[in-house]
Amino acid sequence: MIYSSELIKGTLKTIVLKLLADNKKMYGYEITQKVKELTFDKIQITEGALYPTLHALESDGLVTTETEYIGKRVRKYYSLSPSGKNKTKEKVSELADFMDTMKFLLDIKTKTV
Amino acid sequence: MYRISDQQIDFILNDISARGVEMESLQQNLLDHICCIIEHDLEENGDFESFYQKTVKTFYKDALWEIEEETLQLLIFKNYYTMKKIMIASGTFSAAVMSIGIFFKFMHWPGASLLIILGIAISSLVFLPLLFTLKSKEKQNVKDKLILGIGILAGVLISLAILFKVMHWPGANLMGVSFVGLMVLVYIPVYFFTGIKNPESKVNTIVSTIIMIMGCGLFLTLVNTRPYLQEDSNVISNQALQESYISISAQVRSLSFTAYTTTPITEPNDLAKNCNAICDRIETLKLKLINITEATSVRNINYYELGKLDNFDMPTHILFNNANNANETPMPYSELLTLKGDLMNLNTIAGKSFTTPVNLIDLSEKKNPRTGVAESWEIHNFYHAPLGNVLRNLTQLQINIRVIQLLKKDK
Numbered sequence: 001m002i003y004s005s006e007l008i009k010g011t012l013k014t015i016v017l018k019l020l021a022d023n024k025k026m027y028g029y030e031i032t033q034k035v036k037e038l039t040f041d042k043i044q045i046t047e048g049a050l051y052p053t054l055h056a057l058e059s060d061g062l063v064t065t066e067t068e069y070i071g072k073r074v075r076k077y078y079s080l081s082p083s084g085k086n087k088t089k090e091k092v093s094e095l096a097d098f099m100d101t102m103k104f105l106l107d108i109k110t111k112t113v
Numbered sequence: 114m115y116r117i118s119d120q121q122i123d124f125i126l127n128d129i130s131a132r133g134v135e136m137e138s139l140q141q142n143l144l145d146h147i148c149c150i151i152e153h154d155l156e157e158n159g160d161f162e163s164f165y166q167k168t169v170k171t172f173y174k175d176a177l178w179e180i181e182e183e184t185l186q187l188l189i190f191k192n193y194y195t196m197k198k199i200m201i202a203s204g205t206f207s208a209a210v211m212s213i214g215i216f217f218k219f220m221h222w223p224g225a226s227l228l229i230i231l232g233i234a235i236s237s238l239v240f241l242p243l244l245f246t247l248k249s250k251e252k253q254n255v256k257d258k259l260i261l262g263i264g265i266l267a268g269v270l271i272s273l274a275i276l277f278k279v280m281h282w283p284g285a286n287l288m289g290v291s292f293v294g295l296m297v298l299v300y301i302p303v304y305f306f307t308g309i310k311n312p313e314s315k316v317n318t319i320v321s322t323i324i325m326i327m328g329c330g331l332f333l334t335l336v337n338t339r340p341y342l343q344e345d346s347n348v349i350s351n352q353a354l355q356e357s358y359i360s361i362s363a364q365v366r367s368l369s370f371t372a373y374t375t376t377p378i379t380e381p382n383d384l385a386k387n388c389n390a391i392c393d394r395i396e397t398l399k400l401k402l403i404n405i406t407e408a409t410s411v412r413n414i415n416y417y418e419l420g421k422l423d424n425f426d427m428p429t430h431i432l433f434n435n436a437n438n439a440n441e442t443p444m445p446y447s448e449l450l451t452l453k454g455d456l457m458n459l460n461t462i463a464g465k466s467f468t469t470p471v472n473l474i475d476l477s478e479k480k481n482p483r484t485g486v487a488e489s490w491e492i493h494n495f496y497h498a499p500l501g502n503v504l505r506n507l508t509q510l511q512i513n514i515r516v517i518q519l520l521k522k523d524k
Contacts, residue, residue: 027145028142028145028146029145029146029149029150032146046171046172047143047146047171047172047180048172048173048174048179048180048183049183051139051142051143051146051180051184052180052183052184052186052187052188053187054142055138055139055184055187055188056184056187056188059188067141070145070148071119071122072119072122072123073122073126073141073144073145073148074141074144074145075145076138076141076142076145
C-alpha cells in the first residue's frame with residue numbers, strides 16, 4: 001500500500017527534518033531513496049513535493065546547504081542548522097502527540113507489531 | 114550503471130529551463146535528481162532520450178513548472194501571483210496611458226496632463242514598489258536586495274521628478290538632484306564593481322555603466338542647469354525693469370503735473386490721467402498673474418521671491434479664453450481687450466500732442482520668429498509665454514507709458 005499524497009503533505013517537513021537529524025547531510029535524491037527504503041516503499045516522496053519543501057526550509061533558516069560539483073553538475077547537500085535541530089524535536093513530538101490524538105479520535109486499536 | 118556525458122547534462126538542463134523552471138537552485142536540484150535516477154536505473158547501453166522523457170514525466174501532473182510554482186508559493190507568500198498580476202497590469206496600463214498622454218500633449222488635445230499624471234503616478238507608486246517587493250523576495254543575499262532597492266528608489270525619484278517638473282509642483286529639482294546623486298554616488302559604483310567581478314557580465318557591465326552615466330549627465334543638463342540659468346536671468350531682468358518703472362513713476366509723480374488718480378478714466382482726452390490709470394491697471398494685472406500662478410497674495414512685486422517665472426500655462430489660462438484648444442484662435446478675455454483699447458486711445462491722444470509721431474506703444478501685428486506667421490499684439494506678447502516674459506512685457510509697457518508722460522511734460 002502506498003499512502004496518499006495528502007497524508008504525506010502535512011508530515012513531509014517533519015520527515016525531512018528527522019532524516020537530516022539522523023544523517024547529518026543529504027541531497028534530494030538520497031532523501032527520496034532513504035524514505036523508500038525505511039518504509040519498505042510505502043511512502044514515496046515525489047520530487048514535486050520534496051524540492052518546494054527543501055527550499056522553504058532553507059528560506060526559513062532551518063537547513064543550510066553546501067554545494068558539491070559532480071563533473072559538470074552541482075549537487076546540493078542539505079543539513080540542519082542549530083535552529084533546525086530544535087525545530088525537529090518540536091515537530092517530531094508534535095506529530096507523536098497528533099498521532100495519539102488521532103488514535104483516540106478515530107478509536108484505533110493499537111496493533112501489536 | 115549508465116554514465117551521463119556532459120552534452121547530456123547540458124541537454125537536461127536546457128530541457129528543464131525550457132519547461133519553465135527558472136530558479137537556478139531548483140534547476141540544479143532537479144538536474145542532479147534526474148541524473149541520479151538515470152545513473153541508477155538505466156542499463157549501460159540503454160536509450161538515454163526515451164528514459165529521460167519517461168522519468169521527467171513522473172515529476173509532475175501537468176507540467177514541470179508546477180514544482181517552481183509550488184516552491185515560490187511556499188517560499189514567498191500566498192498572494193504572490195495576485196501581486197504579480199497587478200504588477201504586470203499596472204505596468205502595462207501606466208506605460209500605455211503615459212504614451213497616449215504624451216501623444217495628446219504633442220497634438221495639444223485636452224486631457225493630456227491628466228493622462229500623463231495618471232501614468233507616472235501609477236508607474237512610480239504602484240508598479241515600481243510592487244516590482245521591488247516581488248523581486249527582492251527572489252534575491253538571496255542582502256547585497257542584491259540593496260542594489261535592487263536603490264535602483265527602484267532611483268526609478269521612483271526620476272519619474273516623480275519629471276511629473277513634478279511638468280506640473281510645476283514644488284520639489285521637482287530636489288528630487289531630480291537626489292536621483293542623479295543616488296545614481297552617480299551609490300547605484301552605478303555598486304552595480305559596476307559587482308558586475309565587473311564576473312567575467313561573463315564584464316563587457317555588459319562596462320557598457321551599461323557608461324550609458325547610465327551619460328543618461329544621468331544628460332538628465333542633469335536638461336532638468337537642472339538650464340532652468341536655473343533661465344530663472345536667474347528672468348529674475349534679474351524682471352527686477353531691473355520693475356525698479357526702472359518704480360523710479361520713473363516716482364519721477365513723474367514728483368513733477369506732479371496732475372492729481373494721481375486711478376480708474377475709471379474720467380477725462381478720456383487727458384493724456385496724464387490716462388497714463389496714470391493704465392499704469393495702475395497694468396500693475397494690478399501683474400499682481401493678479403503672480404498671485405494666481407504662485408498661489409500667494411502679495412501686494413508688492415519682488416521677483417526674487419517668485420519661484421514660477423517659467424510657468425507656461427497659468428498666464429495663458431488667466432488671459433485667454435480657450436487656452437487649451439489649438440484648433441481655435443485663442444480669444445483674449447475682456448481684461449486684455451480693454452487694455453488694448455485704452456492703449457489705442459492713448460496712442461491717439463499722444464499723436465495729437467506730438468508733432469513727430471511716437472512709436473513707444475506698438476500695437477501692430479508682429480511675425481512669430483519661429484513660425485513666421487503674423488500674430489496680433491496680444492498673442493505675440495502674452496499667449497503661451499512663461500510668466501516671466503508676460504510680466505516683463507507688461508512692465509516694459511508701463512515704462513513706455515511713463516516715458517510718453519515725461520516727453521509730454523518736457524514739451
